[in-house]
Amino acid sequence: MRSGLRKFALTVHVTASVGLLGAVAAFLALAALGLMSADERMVRAAYPAMAVTARVVIVPLAFAALATGLVQSLGTPWGLVRHYWVLLKLLLTLFATIILLIKMRLIGEAARLAGETALLRADLRMVGFELMVHAAGGLLVLIVPAVLSVYKPPGITGYGRQRLRPAPRL
Numbered sequence: 001m002r003s004g005l006r007k008f009a010l011t012v013h014v015t016a017s018v019g020l021l022g023a024v025a026a027f028l029a030l031a032a033l034g035l036m037s038a039d040e041r042m043v044r045a046a047y048p049a050m051a052v053t054a055r056v057v058i059v060p061l062a063f064a065a066l067a068t069g070l071v072q073s074l075g076t077p078w079g080l081v082r083h084y085w086v087l088l089k090l091l092l093t094l095f096a097t098i099i100l101l102i103k104m105r106l107i108g109e110a111a112r113l114a115g116e117t118a119l120l121r122a123d124l125r126m127v128g129f130e131l132m133v134h135a136a137g138g139l140l141v142l143i144v145p146a147v148l149s150v151y152k153p154p155g156i157t158g159y160g161r162q163r164l165r166p167a168p169r170l
């Protein structure tokens, strides 16, 4: 990749992936509000807000972080499977995205329960607790790629070592 293009692609990657961290943190704050607030209006508002945040912000940013991460890996000498830190970032982001997609149904269910005429606090509390645990776990998992990106710990995979070895002279 040319230097200008590489910088542009890196800017998009950092914006998407760090934005994802911020959006998951906001989702966690709403989950805590839904679970702990004594004010019924707050509880009723928190879960639909979480559903919108997940659908409109978190899912698109998760795909953007993955796609731009692939561009950063494949378009630069870092490669996708040459350095353990890059491979680990890919696996963690992929894992978090898959869990997020699986939990989208539960997020919709919480929004539906919050909108019912008679608020079933016990049902909502169970779903809300599960969502909060997943949001906190997701945030912790996604902080690891951010740390790896800055420290870039050494460690080259077997494939990376093969690629770095100079080609034998014939």
Ligand code: HEM
Residues within 6 Å of the ligand: 010, 013, 014, 017, 018, 020, 021, 065, 066, 068, 069, 070, 072, 073, 076, 078, 079, 086, 089, 090, 091, 093, 094, 142, 145, 146, 149, 150
């Ligand atoms: C939420 C997940 C992610 C976060 C928070 C994140 C964050 C970052 C940050 C802050 C940088 C800039 C580091 C620097 O310039 O010193 C970076 C670079 C990079 N990221 Fe990610 N990233 C994520 C996901 C991914 C994924 C899934 C991949 C691979 C598929 C990836 C591959 C890379 C590569 C190769 C670079 C280095 C680019 C370069 O220096 O040219 N990232 N990432």
